[in-house]
Amino acid sequence: xxxxxxxxxxxxxxxxxxxxxxxxxxxxxxxxxxxxxxxxxxxxxxxxxxxxxxxxxxxxxxxxxxxxxxxxxxxxxxxxxxxxxxxxxxxxxxxxxxxxxxxxxxxxxxxxxxxxxxxxxxxxxxxxxxxxxxxxxxxxxxxxxxxxxxxxxxxxxxxxxxxxxxxxxxxxxxxxxxxxxxxxxxxxxxxxxxxxxxxxxxxxxxxxxxxxxxxxxxxxxxxxxxxxxxxxxxxxxxxxxxxxxxxxxxxx
Amino acid sequence: xxxxxxxxxxxxxxxxxxxxxxxxxxxxxxxxxxxxxxxxxxxxxxxxxxxxxxxxxxxxxxxxxxxxxxxxxxxxxxxxxxxxxxxxxxxxxxxxxxxxxxxxxxxxxxxxxxxxxxxxxxxxxxxxxxxxxxxxxxxxxxxxxxxxxxxxxxxxxxxxxxxxxxxxxxxxxxxxxxxxxxxxxxxxxxxxxxxxxxxxxxxxxxxxxxxxxxxxxxxxxxxxxxxxxxxxxxxxxxxxxxxxxxxxxxxxxxxxxxxxxxxxxxxxxxxxxxxxxxxxxxxxxxxxxxxxxxxxxxxxxxxx
Numbered sequence: 146x147x148x149x150x151x152x153x154x155x156x157x158x159x160x161x162x163x164x165x166x167x168x169x170x171x172x173x174x175x176x177x178x179x180x181x182x183x184x185x186x187x188x189x190x191x192x193x194x195x196x197x198x199x200x201x202x203x204x205x206x207x208x209x210x211x212x213x214x215x216x217x218x219x220x221x222x223x224x225x226x227x228x229x230x231x232x233x234x235x236x237x238x239x240x241x242x243x244x245x246x247x248x249x250x251x252x253x254x255x256x257x258x259x260x261x262x263x264x265x266x267x268x269x270x271x272x273x274x275x276x277x278x279x280x281x282x283x284x285x286x287x288x289x290x291x292x293x294x295x296x297x298x299x300x301x302x303x304x305x306x307x308x309x310x311x312x313x314x315x316x317x318x319x320x321x322x323x324x325x326x327x328x329x330x331x332x333x334x335x336x337x338x339x340x341x342x343x344x345x346x347x348x349x350x351x352x353x354x355x356x357x358x359x360x361x362x363x364x365x366x367x368x369x370x371x372x373x374x375x376x377x378x379x380x381x382x383x384x385x386x387x388x389x390x391x392x393x394x395x396x397x
Numbered sequence: 398x399x400x401x402x403x404x405x406x407x408x409x410x411x412x413x414x415x416x417x418x419x420x421x422x423x424x425x426x427x428x429x430x431x432x433x434x435x436x437x438x439x440x441x442x443x444x445x446x447x448x449x450x451x452x453x454x455x456x457x458x459x460x461x462x463x464x465x466x467x468x469x470x471x472x473x474x475x476x477x478x479x480x481x482x483x484x485x486x487x488x489x490x491x492x493x494x495x496x497x498x499x500x501x502x503x504x505x506x507x508x509x510x511x512x513x514x515x516x517x518x519x520x521x522x523x524x525x526x527x528x529x530x531x532x533x534x535x536x537x538x539x540x541x542x543x544x545x546x547x548x549x550x551x552x553x554x555x556x557x558x559x560x561x562x563x564x565x566x567x568x569x570x571x572x573x574x575x576x577x578x579x580x581x582x583x584x585x586x587x588x589x590x591x592x593x594x595x596x597x598x599x600x601x602x603x604x605x606x607x608x609x610x611x612x613x614x615x616x617x618x619x620x621x622x623x624x625x626x627x628x629x630x631x632x633x634x635x636x637x638x639x640x641x642x643x644x645x646x647x648x649x650x651x652x653x654x655x656x657x658x659x660x661x662x663x664x665x666x667x668x669x670x671x672x673x674x675x676x677x678x679x680x681x682x683x684x685x686x687x688x689x690x691x692x693x694x695x696x697x698x699x700x701x
Contacts, residue, residue, distance in 0.1 A: 364421030
């Protein structure tokens with residue numbers, strides 16, 4: 146983990162209030178699917194944890210995708226090519242795909258939970274894994290990266306308002322298409338993760354959580370999640386997570 | 398230029414230490430710099446039993462600060478002694494243990510437990526945590542309780558005791574005098590101020606505990622004022638804290654009478670902040686005409 150001042154080499158809006166920024170860094174190759182970077186912004190005491198959406202190991206670049214939720218992300222959306230940002234990286238755990246024997250993977254993402262799954266899906270595909278993706282968004286104008294996911298495998302989109310793809314939730318699509326897979330990988334809002342892990346039952350999978358963070362490195366105990374095996378104990382989302390085995394932690 | 402400073406139980410190579418709760422037990426930040434650089438380390442609060450802490454969200458950003466309501470999550474004093482202190486013993490940096498509790502008996506138990514280890518050089522008596530239902534700030538806002546817990550802990554501890562004062566009181570001088578009369582070797586001030594922030598979309602407090610402790614630059618003027626007042630009333634060393642981000646901030650605390658300082662919230666934004674402040678401090682002292690830390694202490698009082 147290091148703190149670096151990183152130049153922005155690309156910036157664009159890719160959907161409603163959703164932005165993509167590409168940074169160059171010597172540490173790009175160390176970033177694994179599921180990990181996040183911790184970004185400082187002027188006049189904001191706390192950094193913003195944002196997951197890594199893609200890595201280009203040849204160019205030494207990585208991509209983040211974020212949506213405007215408050216002051217911090219709004220300010221981040223004004224940053225342009227040529228600006229630099231103070232970033233701590235790499236942060237947190239990753240999807241442990243090197244330890245898994247996966248033939249068929251199911252990717253289930255919702256909203257800003259979709260970005261880390263792109264980097265994951267791409268890495269799985271490169272390893273020869275068959276990838277099916279189910280992505281949920283609020284509505285048509287919120288959808289991003291559909292084509293990029295399609296290039297990796299069968300991709301299904303659901304929108305809450307039915308303005309694009311299937312009307313409903315990602316879990317509706319799961320029930321409808323009954324995908325075959327050995328492992329599932331999911332990231333999204335907690336209610337979605339609850340619904341997904343419920344539908345999946347005992348199937349093996351990994352989820353990635355988000356929470357308001359303090360330090361982002363494991364010292365302040367702001368972002369904890371109770372253990373399912375012993376709810377009196379907890380793990381740190383920033384350090385032990387954000388990726389956990391699907392049945393490891395108590396959601397919500 | 399010498400940065401050295403001596404206080405009961407503590408011979409510090411410089412006056413800068415991370416504040417309790419903002420540095421865990423040192424492991425994470427040791428990835429960013431050598432912890433030998435630090436004047437001391439105040440570790441996260443210890444209670445008798447392991448504590449889970451409060452529900453999440455536990456933090457919220459505010460203008461020039463943040464609220465937190467962690468709720469004293471920690472592995473319990475035995476867990477800290479066995480699992481966390483051994484790591485810190487590889488450094489030459491003194492360790493100050495933060496002692497918390499819900500009852501006087503618990504404070505006494507925790508303080509006594511630290512008698513059994515060589516990994517701790519002083520205690521910071523936490524009578525000012527605003528985020529627990531029982532104990533904590535209750536002890537720091539009630540003069541009689543504050544005196545009693547200080548006295549009882551002093552009675553059993555072999556370590557010097559720095560009492561951490563709460564700013565959530567009407568008369569900070571009265572509290573300071575009280576705990577010094579009860580035997581405090583030093584003071585540590587200030588803890589956070591109780592605050593609240595509302596999420597407009599959800600129409601409810603952001604923090605699950607509803608209230609949290611306000612820290613960061615927003616509270617620095619309050620800390621400075623309180624240390625100024627207390628320094629005129631008592632004659633024990635003070636570890637000053639509250640919103641420190643730069644070496645200039647450190648000098649401000651020294652001038653009003655702090656003998657050493659703790660850096661809290663700023664660690665979250667800049668993991669290297671303590672190291673950077675320590676490197677910058679000699680230049681700042683020199684710029685303002687001082688040749689040592691010692692020389693600057695209390696100099697803000699000399700103009701009447």
